[in-house]
Amino acid sequence: MSIAPPAPVHGATPVARRALAPDLARGLMLLLIALAHAHMYLSGHEAGFRGYALDGGPLDRLVAGTQILLVDGRALPMFAALFGYGLVQLANRQLATGGSWPQVRKVLRRRSLWLLAFGFCHALLLFFGDILGAYGLVGLVLAGFVRREDKVVLRAAVVGLVLHVVVLLGFGLLTVSAPKGDTPAAMADPVQATVMRLIGWATMTPTYFAAGVVLAFLFGIWAARRRLLEDPASHRDLLSRVAVLGTGLAVAGAVPLTLIDTSVWTPSDMVAVPAYALHSVTGIAGGLAYAAVIGLATGRMRRDRPGPVVRALAACGQWSLTCYLLQSVIFVAVFAPYAGGLGTRVGDAAASGIAVVTWLATVVLAALLAPGGRRGPAEAALRRLTYSRR
Known part of the structure; x- marks a missing residue:
């Protein structure tokens, strides 16, 4: 029995038909990404687990504590979940x-x-802490889960959670009080x-693949189904529970590491390393x-106005790949020793x-250029490469 060939696979969703909540979430989370990455370009100080200077002034410690509590390890799983959702x-x-x-x-x-490949180029030219490669890797390995049953x-x-904890404990032992001067951001020779x-x-x-992406990616698949x-209005109760419980878990799980990385508390490594792992694991709950919260907020908005x-x-969320890469361009220009050189002075x-x-600046840029359905340069390139035919 002959079967007609399937219809051709069409391209990406037009910008005007995209759901508001995922794009709004990406746009807001890019702020957290920028905050989590900027201090990684600094050098010349003894640093804690999350890379913040242990000898910073009162304002530096306040900012570091706030970010460890609410930002670090929360944006990465958020984007991983949105990647699975997408x-x-x-x-x-x-x-x-x-x-x-x-x-x-x-x-x-x-x-x-x-x-x-984008992640490789990003690391080659700009930033060693690239997260695009981790998303690409998880997509390659776990794409089949898009069609698997919920129970699978x-x-x-669950396996991802166990792997997450094991890898983080090992990684934490390797990064106890690592000096910032050892990072590529501190090197004057390009x-x-x-x-x-x-x-x-x-x-x-x-490491990101095993410890920070898999679990949130799978939750994103479950949520997208x-x-x-x-349709946040139809799931208000569930979203409310996730928002309250997830925020509570994330904040409670971040308190020990916040005290450690701001030099308020100096426990032994046997306590500090599990605190580091706890911070990251509960960060998944925070990202979700x-x-x-963003889903609940968009549920109250008029989608058409x-x-x-x-x-x-x-618009920034629609241009999330472009804006993410632009952040690194600006940070290198401002902080790198062979460019602006502020990395050793602030x-x-x-x-x-x-x-x-x-x-x-990236929000304004996207807002000015995105109307009319224009895609970001990086998004347009990825779309052409994804849907091109031999």
């Missing part, structure tokens, strides 16, 4: 237009492979810095809680101030 949306759209599952899986893996996804999430960035990326990508962010601030933030508080200004 892959389900992409797969559903392709299947609805007549594509077969093998075709769709090929599209998902091609997109993930190119995202991994949840079992895999060639040496490039080599060290690639070495760091090759190490950090599988229920359209939690596309932030997404739930969002205000100018919401439109600007959503503290954590000043770095966070620069991060906020950088994020605001």
